[in-house]
Amino acid sequence: MNAVNEQPWMDVAQPAGQRAALLLAEMTLEEKVDLMTGDLLEGVEGFSAAGIDRLGIPPLRMADAGSGMRRPAGYSATTAMPAPIALAATWQPELGAPYGRVVADECYLLRHNVLLGPNADLARVPWAGRIGESVGEDTFLAAEMSKQVPAAVQRPGVMVTYKHPLLYNQESNRGSGQNSIADERTIREVYAPPFDAVIRAGAVSLMSSFNKINGEFACESDFLQNKLLRDAFGFAGFIMSDYFANHAMVPGNGLDMELPGLPLQPTFYAEHLVWAVRTGSISEAVVNRACTRILWAMFTTGLFDTPLPETDQPIPYAEHAAVARAVEEAAITLLKNDGATLPLSTERVRSIAVIGADTDRPARLGGSSFVTIPSDLVGILRGISERVAGDVEVRTAPGTDRIVLGDGVFLGAQPISSSLQSVPGDPDVPGVRAEFFGSFDLTGDPIEVRIDPDMTFNNFAPSSFHDAIRSEPPRFMRSLRATTVLTAPGTGAYTFTLAGWGSAQLWVDGVEVARLDAPHVSGVSTSDQLVWDAGSTHELRLEFRATGARDGRQPGSVQLGWTYPEGAYSPAIVHAAQVAAGADAAVVFVRTLESENEDSGTLSLPRDQDALVAAVAAANPHTIVVLGTGAPVLTPWADRVPAILHAYFGGQEQGHAIASVLFGEVNPSGKLPYTMAQSEQQYARIGIQNPVRTEWSKDVHYVEGLHLGYRGFDRHELVPQYPFGHGLSYTRFAFDGIVVTPEHSNGFEPIRVAFQLANVGETAGAEVAQAYLEVPDGHGEPVRKLVAFRKVFLQPGETTEVELVIDPFDVTYPLARWDNGAHLWRTIGGVYTVRVGSSSRDLPLSATFEIHPIPEPTTEVGGTAYAYVAQEAVPAPAAM
Known part of the structure; x- marks a missing residue:
């Protein structure tokens, strides 16, 4: 046993909090700040924190993990799991355990000990780029589908980091001051419960989001990081920043670790934090508190006691593929x-x-x-x-060109099929000729010339961020010229759109028809209608100049789209x-x-x-x-x-x-x-x-x-194409005989909803029985909200009794509302209706129960008494 292993903090019989305290006492200020500041390690894509050999502190080797573990190109393969939105679509929370174990085991076997993911944000905006990483639009579903994951991932030697508290629900302006504005009730009743759920389930690390929350960056928010996550939800672990998401040196507001760190970015921690403590502007007690949280999380998840293998270990790929x-x-x-x-x-x-x-x-x-x-x-x-x-x-048959990163992100019309375009001077080669320049005005020799399927040039992401079916424009491209010969697929009117950010011009048969000037935000320019005959050919030339940076997208992006006569299909579609x-x-x-x-x-x-x-x-x-x-x-x-x-x-x-x-x-x-x-x-x-x-x-x-x-669809009486919770089967199910107990309650005991579910078809299958609650009027509550569900497997002709439980103290507090003024939960008194069925719009069963809030303490709101509901405590370790 070496000297480090003989140190008292290596005694596994000691509680994690005590081990953290013993180790902290031996650390210098510089070592503490090193622990709080990210580093770059070989084989780790920007997220990591170097260890401290003198004290036996292992490095935090982090890996992105949304739909499996992501590694740098050239390293060992991992299992590509279904995205979290697919896991949510199972409506089977128990599947979170095998899902999480696959990712965690591969993380450890491939020499990483921190998984950066999954994501507990909600799918608020249907256009948002990260909905696939979410677990749906409903706070109860998201909470239930997330609960099994922390325990499964946090096998000895692996830590889970949940993303991204809070109100991070879209990508636009995420790196340039996006400010999410929501009242406290919306936060507590809708967006915060999934994070409460994963904290209760044992998550010891969180990654704070890019955006501001009511004017304050999440990484600097005392409300978010201290008052909500720690004081209200009892979070005992540590909070790290997202990539480049920290904007100030205020560790006292709850940000314990800044990533990615040197040498990739200038950091607000590192030597600056050491200097701030030395000069007295920041107390060393703040640094001690942050380090204690980090060390406690590492001890709790066994990172000290389960060393990573020295080389990549074999992965049971077939077994893991079966889970996927x-x-x-x-x-x-x-x-x-x-x-x-x-x-x-x-x-x-x-x-x-x-x-x-x-x-x-x-x-x-x-x-x-x-x-x-x-x-x-x-x-x-x-x-x-x-x-x-x-x-x-x-x-x-393909029918269209391949779908690549950037498709659909532009505001303009769809791009033109490559089967309708040919390279000028070479009619047998489909697509466009693209010339890329390092200058801003198309001068000098091109830095690259190539054939592309169409005039879509998106500069956001490197190929390591997507299926590299098409190369992105050269990194140092500042202007481009693209030319093609277009064959009209039908007789009628055509229009063209230039969309993107930057400056662009389009010429058709030598005549300028559209000009775009959108230096920093997305814009669209549309041409007048052009009437063509089927089979006619036309020369198109696009020129683009980068005119300004836009939220990390350098140096600009552009797409040529078009509209064409109805039924004028491309040769590929025909x-x-x-x-x-x-x-x-x-x-x-x-x-x-x-x-x-x-x-x-x-x-x-x-x-x-x-x-x-x-x-x-x-x-x-x-x-x-x-x-x-x-x-x-x-x-x-x-x-x-x-x-x-x-x-x-x-x-x-x-x-x-x-x-x-x-x-x-x-x-x-x-x-x-x-x-x-x-x-x-x-x-x-x-x-x-x-x-x-x-x-x-x-x-x-x-x-x-x-x-x-x-x-929202219910509130505004909108008919969706397909409602939340919808999904058919190859068999048929019938609901019958609902009973709710108790019929009268003070709001502090579970409400049990029992009914019969039958498979009345000829095929074995499963139905997801869903319970929605209609809250007494007058409190701004939704028309109905999901409060319980269960997937039930039945043989043909089989009937079973199903019981769903509405827990007053689950993370959504279904029988209460958040009082913004008093900053507490209040039980809602009155008659509730619970509806049961197969989707949010197919609810054949209903029953009522009544809540009579306890008389003390109470307050009067609109003549109705409401009782205080104590927040369920999640105790932090004594050492915290």
């Missing part, structure tokens, strides 16, 4: 199934057309949740082909429809590629995928659409196809899972974790704005308050 597949199979949501189109049968279907530009790869997130090196990638084409091998003929026409069934796989730092400009599918679905559906009445998106998208073709599956971002086994559902080996049981609207205008009715359209303003007003998602 099981989660995706449980997540896939059957949105529509007219005429029992699904499941397919190899006895009835002898040929199948698999259509889509990305059928060879699963739909996956971009950004920090992107698994750079997956152990495998099973797209829908491979999944179906392997399932029907030898029995069914499989045909395929070919896809022809391939589909001769098949017994057609499956169209459509997707998005969403990412952090990029909100979407539209909820429509990118790259004419809507037109592709319409064309294939017209050619083949047996068309099934499979959605591979993280966020809700519009489905304008929904009434033209008989069946729709939502597969979300399903991880590396997505293709196998989809095939299992399509052919009935798995009966779908997923439920929507968010509302899918009929139009973008429905969100405007609620008060939710497209952040790309409003990014000129840094202030984000949460005007909808408590009425997020389906609650």
Whole structure:
């Protein structure tokens, strides 16, 4: 045993708080501040904190972890799990445990001990780039789906870091002063409960968000970090900053660790914090408190006692892939199934057309949740082909260009299909000729010349943040010229849009038709209509100049889009429809590629995928659409196809899972974790704005308050395309006989809701029984809110009694409201209605119960008595 191992803080019999205190007493000020300041370590992408060998403090080797563990390119592969939004769609909280164990085990075996993720933010804005990382729009669902993860991840030697308290619900302006403005009641009743849940479940590390909260940066917020997370929720661990999210040296407000640290960025901690303590402007007690929290978290999760392996260890990839597949199979949501189109049968279907530009790869997130090196990638084409091998003929066609990072983020119209464009002087080569310059005015020799599919140039992310199907523009590009020859697909009117940020001009046949001047925020310029004959050819030239930085996106981005006559399909779409026409069934796989730092400009599918679905559906009445998106998208073709599956971002086994559902080996049981609207205008009715359209303003007003998602649709009596909680099955279920006990309560005891659930179909399957509560009028509460759910598996003809429990003291406090003035919970007295069913809009059972608040202490509000409800305490260790 070496000298360090003999030190008293290495005694595993001592409580974590005592071990932290013993070790802190031996640390110099410089060592303490080093512990609070990030460093760069080999093989770690910017997030890390070096260890202190003298005292046996291990390094914190951190890895991003949204849908699996992300590693730098060139290192060992990891399992690409379904995205958190898919986990949420399972409505099975118990799946969080095997999901978390897979990621944690790979983290440890590949020599990391801190997972930066998952994410407990809510899906507020449907255009937001990180909805795929969230666990839905409902605070209760998010809390329940997050509870199993901390204990599963925090196996000995691994720590979980939950992101991102608080009100971080969109990407626009995230790095340039985004200011989330919400009242205290909205925070406590809607956005804070999932973080309360993961703290109660044992999370010991949190990552504070980029944005401001009511005018104060989250990393500097005493309200958030001390009063809410620590005092109210009892958080005993440490809080780190997100990447470049700290803006000041105020550790007393609760930020314990600044990342990423030197040498990547100038830091507010490091030597500056040492100097501040030496000169007395900051007390060393503040530093001691922060270090104690960090050390306590490290001792609690076994980082001192479970050393990382010296080399990467073997990963049980097959075992982990099986978990990924099981989660995706449980997540896939059957949105529509007219005429029992699904499941397919190899006895009835002898040929199948698999259509889509990305059928060879699963739909996956971009950004920090992107698994750079997956152990495998099973797209829908491979999944179906392997399932029907030898029995069914499989045909395929892309129909559109591949979906790449940046598609859908621009405000303008869709880009032009490469099948309609050819390189000038070479009509047999599809696409455009692009020249990139290091100068701002297209002078000098190009730094790169290449052929691209179209005129979409997005400078946000390196290829390590997404599937590198298309190269991003050169890093030091400051201007560009793109030229192409366009063939009109039909006779009629055409318009062009320039969209992006920067300065751009478009010439058609030598005449300037559009000019964009948007130096810092997104803009759009639209041409006049041009009337062309089918088959006519036209020369297009785009020139772009970067004119200013925009929220970390350097040096600018631009897209040429267009609108064209209805039914004037590209050759690629025409070919896809022809391939589909001769098949017994057609499956169209459509997707998005969403990412952090990029909100979407539209909820429509990118790259004419809507037109592709319409064309294939017209050619083949047996068309099934499979959605591979993280966020809700519009489905304008929904009434033209008989069946729709939502597969979300399903991880590396997505293709196998989809095939299992399509052919009935798995009966779908997923439920929507968010509302899918009929139009973008429905969100405007609620008060939710497209952040790309409003990014000129840094202030984000949460005007909808408590009425997020389906609650807003209910409040404004809007009919969604598909409601929150919706999901069909290959069998049928019936609800009956609801009983609620007790019928009268003081609000401090559980409310039990019992009913019968029967499988009245001919196939074994699962239904998610959902309970929604309608609170007495007069308190600004939602029309109804989710308060309990359970997924129940039943054989054909089987009936079971289900009991759902409404816990008054769960993190959402369903029988109380937050009093902004008094800063406490108050029980709401009166008659409640509980409704039970299969979605937020399909609730056949209802019953009532009444709450009579205890008489003391009380206050009068509108003539009604309300009792104080004590916040459930989560005790911190004595050493804290």
